[in-house]
Amino acid sequence: xxxxxxLSMFVFLVFAFLCIPLLIVTVTAFGEQASIQFPIxxxxxxxxxxxxxxxxxxxxxxxxLQISFFATILALAxxxxxxxxxxxxxxxxxxxxxxxxxxxTIVPGxxxxxxxxxxxxxxxxxxxxxxxxxxxxxxxxxxxxxxVGSSLEQLDFSIEEVAWTLGCTKLAAFIRIIIPNITxxxxxxxxxxxxxxxxxxxxSQFLSGPGVATLxxxxxNYIEYNYDPTVSALSVLLMLGTILLMFLIEKTLGLASVT
Amino acid sequence: xxKKTAYLILTPGIVLLLFFLMLPLVSIIWPTFYDGGLTFNSxxxxxxxxxxxxxxxxxxKISLIxxxxxxxxxxxxxxxxxxxxxxxxxxxxxxxxxxxxxxxxVRSFAWINILGRNGIINTALLSTGLISEPLxxxxxxxxxIMGSFYLFLPVMIISLVGTFENIDTExxxxxxxxxxxxxxxxxxxxxxxxxxxxxxxxxxxxxGTLTAYTTPQLLGGNRNMMMxxxxxxxxxxxxxxxxxxxxxxxxIVTTLLVMKGFNTVAAKLDKRGEKYA
Numbered sequence: 006x007x008x009x010x011x012l013s014m015f016v017f018l019v020f021a022f023l024c025i026p027l028l029i030v031t032v033t034a035f036g037e038q039a040s041i042q043f044p045i046x047x048x049x050x051x052x053x054x055x056x057x058x059x060x061x062x063x064x065x066x067x068x069x070l071q072i073s074f075f076a077t078i079l080a081l082a083x084x085x086x087x088x089x090x091x092x093x094x095x096x097x098x099x100x101x102x103x104x105x106x107x108x109x110t111i112v113p114g115x116x117x118x119x120x121x122x123x124x125x126x127x128x129x130x131x132x133x134x135x136x137x138x139x140x141x142x143x144x145x146x147x148x149x150x151x152x153v154g155s156s157l158e159q160l161d162f163s164i165e166e167v168a169w170t171l172g173c174t175k176l177a178a179f180i181r182i183i184i185p186n187i188t189x190x191x192x193x194x195x196x197x198x199x200x201x202x203x204x205x206x207x208x209s210q211f212l213s214g215p216g217v218a219t220l221x222x223x224x225x226n227y228i229e230y231n232y233d234p235t236v237s238a239l240s241v242l243l244m245l246g247t248i249l250l251m252f253l254i255e256k257t258l259g260l261a262s263v264t
Numbered sequence: 265x266x267k268k269t270a271y272l273i274l275t276p277g278i279v280l281l282l283f284f285l286m287l288p289l290v291s292i293i294w295p296t297f298y299d300g301g302l303t304f305n306s307x308x309x310x311x312x313x314x315x316x317x318x319x320x321x322x323x324x325k326i327s328l329i330x331x332x333x334x335x336x337x338x339x340x341x342x343x344x345x346x347x348x349x350x351x352x353x354x355x356x357x358x359x360x361x362x363x364x365x366x367x368x369x370v371r372s373f374a375w376i377n378i379l380g381r382n383g384i385i386n387t388a389l390l391s392t393g394l395i396s397e398p399l400x401x402x403x404x405x406x407x408x409i410m411g412s413f414y415l416f417l418p419v420m421i422i423s424l425v426g427t428f429e430n431i432d433t434e435x436x437x438x439x440x441x442x443x444x445x446x447x448x449x450x451x452x453x454x455x456x457x458x459x460x461x462x463x464x465x466x467x468x469x470x471x472g473t474l475t476a477y478t479t480p481q482l483l484g485g486n487r488n489m490m491m492x493x494x495x496x497x498x499x500x501x502x503x504x505x506x507x508x509x510x511x512x513x514x515x516i517v518t519t520l521l522v523m524k525g526f527n528t529v530a531a532k533l534d535k536r537g538e539k540y541a
Contacts, residue, residue, distance in 0.1 A: 009344075009446075016344040019337055019417075020356070023363055026374035026414065029384065033377060041377060043384050083277045090273040093265040106277060109285060113475035113519060115492040116512040117285070119499050124288035139284045146277070175269075204367045207477040207492065211500070225369045228376070228482060240370040247365045251358065260357060 027244065034237035041234055052238035062239060064216075065223040072134075072219060073202040076141030077149075080198055084149030085191065089183065091150070092157035106150045109143040117143060118211030126212065133214035140208040145198035152197060156190025157183075192257045200250055289516075292509040306510045316494075320514065323491045326405060327473040327522075330412045334420040334469045335462060342424030342461075343454070347433065357425070364418040372482040375411045376402060379483070403485030411479040416472050420465040427461025428454075456533075463530040470526070471519050491515050 029043055034052055036045030056062055084106075091103050109117065118140060125136040160183070168178040184191075209219040218226075228236055254260055296306045310316050345356045363371060378384050379401040386398040401407060431454060439449035480490040489497065491511060499508035 012340060012344055016341050019341045020359055022414075023359060023417065026371070026378060027363060027366065029377055030370065030374045040382075042382075043377065043387070083280065086273045087277045090265065090270040094267070094270040099270070102274060102278070105281065108281065111519065112285070112289065113471075113492065113512075113515045115475065115477050115495050116289070116515055119495060119508060119512055120288035120292045121284065122499070123292050123505070124284070128291070139280075142280070143285055146281075200365055204365075206368060207496075210477070210496065221367050221369050224367075225478065225482065228369065228373055232376075232380075236373060240367075240373060243367050243370055244362075247362065251361065251365065255358075260354070260361060 030237050030240050031244070034234055034241045036234055039233060041232055041237060052234040053242070055235045056239045056242065059235070061218075061223050062220065065218050065220040068217065069203055069220040072137050072141050073145075073199050076138055076202050077145045077195055077198045079138070079142050080145035080149045081191065081195060084146050084194075085153055085184075088150050088153040088157055089179065092154060092160075093162070103150065103154070107147045110147045114144075114205065114207035115211070118208040121208070122211040126214075133212055133217045136212040137209065137217070137219070140212050141202040141205065144202045144205055144208060148198040148201060149194045152194035153187060153190050156187040160186055189257045193254055196250055196254050200247070292505075293513050296506065296509045296513060306506060310507070310510050310514070319489050319491060319494050322405065322488070323474060324518070326408055326412065326490065327470045329409055330416060330473045331466050331470045333413055334417055335466065337417060338420030338424055338465060339455075339458070339462065342421045343428050343450075343458075345421070346425050346428030346431075357422075360418045360421050363414070364422070368415060368476070368478040369482070371415055372411050372479050375407065375414065375483055379407050379410070402483065403488065405484070405488050407483040408480050408488060408490065411483040412473045412476060415476065415479055416469040419468050419472060423465030423468060424458065424461040427458045431457050459530060459533050463526050467523055467526050470522050474518060474522065475515060491518075 032045060033041045033043055035048050035050070036042055037047030037049050037051075038045070087106060091099050091106070121136055121140050121143075125131045125139065126133060164186070165178050165182050168182045169175065173181070203219075204221060205219075206221050206225060209222045210225075213219065213222055224236065224239060251260065297303060299305065345353055345360075348356065376383070380386070381398050381400075381402065383402070385401060386395075389395045390398065435453055435457075436449050439453045440446065444452065475492055476490075477492040477496065480488070480493045481496075484490065484493065486497075491514070495508050495511040495515065498504045498511060
């Protein structure tokens with residue numbers, strides 16, 4: 006591209022805007038004062054140590070990881086075969102069904118959370134944990150349908166037909182031919198579904214109960230009453246998690262494929 | 265694949281969605297229309313209260329502002345990314361994706377540090393002597409707009425990069441050869457071709473801001489409620505489930521109307537009348 010100084014300057018400022026707020030959070034995690042200040046005085050890791058001392062952070066982290074993991078696995082178990090059926094049989098009806106499978110993205114998160122709360126917790130009186138799991142399954146499923154679906158669309162199904170001709174059963178062909186050819190799509194959809202489930206607030210906020218709350222909701226409630234660098238330190242740890250995930254996606258499918 | 269096998273495979277997903285998404289939705293919406301007979305009373309009551317209307321209009325106003333500035337900042341940025349060399353493009357896309365994949369609590373918290381009473385802006389302004397009292401920046405509509413813009417700018421950029429990548433740069437050169445200056449060529453040639461991306465991005469940003477919960481909760485406070493925080497307050501703090509369900513349906517309908525609206529605008533702007541989202 007030819008030189009466009011004005012545009013370059015503008016874009017530089019946009020990226021500064023995107024990066025600086027998170028950089029400030031990172032810096033404030035290392036300050037020695039008991040309240041958040043910028044610029045900081047001194048340098049300490051004590052706030053990171055404090056994150057690990059607060060038991061509600063640790064307990065909710067474990068719950069968050071569990072919920073996101075199992076919800077995503079459930080979404081994969083149901084979503085991969087569904088995406089396959091939708092790709093293999095493309096009619097007007099299945100196109101409609103595909104939008105049905107993507108419908109959790111159209112309903113606002115707070116509405117999903119509230120409806121599930123009313124239905125699962127109030128009417129069915131199921132434990133909160135089951136409610137959380139189902140809520141997060143609804144968050145994860147569209148990512149699986151979309152990402153695995155686009156992997157399948159790029160797949161040449163004649164390789165599967167060859168397997169059938171050579172005497173492979175349909176199930177065996179699906180497991181031994183189709184699945185290995187879409188592993189990177191499956192992996193990317195796992196990562197995306199996992200992080201979006203992990204980061205979710207509105208659904209979790211409605212479906213938490215005594216002793217059962219995900220890390221982001223605990224953090225959000227903590228922020229409303231406390232203003233100390235522990236929050237910054239935990240934020241830095243969460244950002245490190247994001248970086249690790251982005252690195253894993255880049256190494257498998259490439260970040261470009263998930264945007 | 266036979267029809268039977270296909271539907272057999274799709275059944276578990278359909279059942280789960282019907283039972284844990286559609287049924288719960290119907291079960292909260294139904295009572296708002298049924299009170300021994302069909303009634304629209306709950307909705308009449310909602311729309312007659314100026315407090316409720318103020319929240320609805322604030323929500324729509326803020327979503328509109330965020331979408332417009334999102335287009336203003338997103339279009340040039342995405343155009344720049346799409347036309348930069350490959351190694352730069354990867355870095356810039358990662359920098360755009362990173363905030364998007366970072367928890368929204370963390371992103372809102374960042375703005376509390378910037379806009380708060382003892383935040384960076386106030387500290388800086390006080391120390392230079394430009395102001396003598398800290399400004400009230402946090403817990404305002406301005407704070408929600410900044411927080412939401414920060415939240416959704418990456419979404420706008422990412423929706424647009426793909427569109428700009430698919431536009432052949434030679435048509436830009438052709439326009440310039442035919443005498444258009446660079447800005448005119450961009451506005452008259454590139455921009456109309458990028459309308460599909462702008463529409464998709466706008467729908468995502470508008471509905472995202474409309475339904476976001478974390479940002480208005482942390483940056484808006486109780487005096488600047490949006491529909492999502494209003495729903496939460498009615499359901500969980502006040503226990504007024506009827507009102508919460510009314511708000512829920514209004515949010516769903518608004519979301520669908522916004523999508524429909526943007527698609528209609530897109531069809532008007534683009535004579536081919538394609539559907540974009």
